[in-house]
Amino acid sequence: MKLGNSSKLGLLLLMAPLLIWLFALILLPHVDMFFLSIREKVAPRVYQTSMANYMEFFNEPLYWNTFARTAVMSILTTAITLLIAFPISYYIAKMLKGRMKAFLFVLCLLPFWVSELVRTFGWMILLRETGIVSSTLQWMGVVDGPIEFLYTDATILVGLVYSSMLFMVVPLVSTLESLDDSYIEAGYDLGGNGFTVLREVVIPHAMPGIVSGCIVVFMLSLGNYLTPVLLGGKDSLWFTEQIYAQFITRFNWEQGAAFGFLLLILSSLIVWAGLKLSRQTLSETMG
Template identity: 40%
Template sequence: MALLFRRHGWPLSLAMLLIVAFWIVIQVVLPQLLMIDFSFRPNLLPSELGGPKDGYTLGNYRTLWANDVHFAIFVKTIVASAVVTLLTFAVCYPIAFHLAYELKGPKAARLMLVLVIPFWINEILRTFAWYIVLAYAGPLNALLVWLGILDEPMRFLDGNGGVMIGMVYAYLLFMVFPLYNAIESLDPAQVEAARDLGASWGRIHRRVVIPHAKPGIATGCIMVFMLAAGSYAVPALLGSPNSRWFTEIIYNWFFEGGNWNQGAAYAFILLLLCVGFIFAMMRVFRVSLGELTR
């Protein structure tokens, strides 16, 4: 704080702090407090507000445990989001290592640009493009049938497969950049020393690269998991009635059922889950909150 005031002076520093405080309070704190208040109140008619029925209750939270369908979708969303996180890490780790260790200068910049350019397009449009690619009569099925890999087209959009593919692609950069930043700071001499001592590439990654990149791995996993668990557009476009996401249930409570109190309770449960996942990743990778935010 003192460094901020010395660098920019009192007037500018105070203005910056006020803007940040206003943003946090208005955009983050107050909406969350309002959502929490909604979640503990019953859904009442306007005439019943302030009456004897208008009190705090846990009924909205009990609904999730009492409704077997909603609870099953909730558990499936957690598991599927974890699988999406693992798949995204498996895809992004080789890319990040290649960018940070094997490529230098203009080559790395060009490849990074190739990764970033598709994300200049709106997420819904990119997701709908995957809908076209994965459709029963889409180009992917046509190619697989033409190559003889499939005897007949496959329905990619009937289960969770299309949702998984769409999410891995949608959140690719949120895993690549933290991994790249962490691996780039690794001293190449450590890798060369391990190679000179006869370590295999698998052992080098397991004993040298991955331990060094733990903050980047934790950050990438947290970002991808939270985005996947809270995604609505991807499962809505690429999913089917058999692959509903928990966010779709929340949307239905708010905008189709008109029960904002129940929707707020479900949303708060999802928020608690994401916060718990953050602390779990910090414990698993043994990193502090400061290391995650670097």
């Protein structure tokens, strides 16, 4: 009994830093944000409790559309990232051995040694009207005048896919590496072709990696700010941009906090729907 108590205390002490961290850095700010979000400004310095900030999101098509657009673009980013990352991961995990494997893996990692801002500026240097791609095309005689590649939705997608790649490749490589070659060989041996082995053996095995990669990429894209704003230009229209604008340029913290919560809730809903659709559970994916 005595031992039980002291070991309980020990556990509590052991967990204390984690609990304090969770409480002080995650829970507390959210509680604060929540109270902020249900405060309606009725006049300067006069506030009352109401859901008006939340209603604003649904009543003003502008915000609702922005969110829908952000979500659709993020889903697209996730899908494209998966399509590109899967063959790369398969190649790294299954086709390569030894140093070449480590080399390619580091190559995927390399862009992340510089900050996101620098990476995005890199894309801007490449794609702007007087940039490298445009000048090269002109020099080759493919086009007559300069072409602006920046400030389109496609550019935003390129930037997002690029900055998401690692977060898809890492979980995919690790799940694919855990797939013993003999399963793939058995898949062929029993009459399967490349496509059926991929569908029946490789993808089901990699599913936890696919799902966790997709969740991470989706959330990162949804929450990204720099890439859409810098590459999207005048039409970027990203939901985080709205939150930023409410907080920083409009001083409307109440609205910003409500948008923040809506982002949290709606993105969780989308992830939940995605898990349901792919018949995966979060514990399976993360466990």
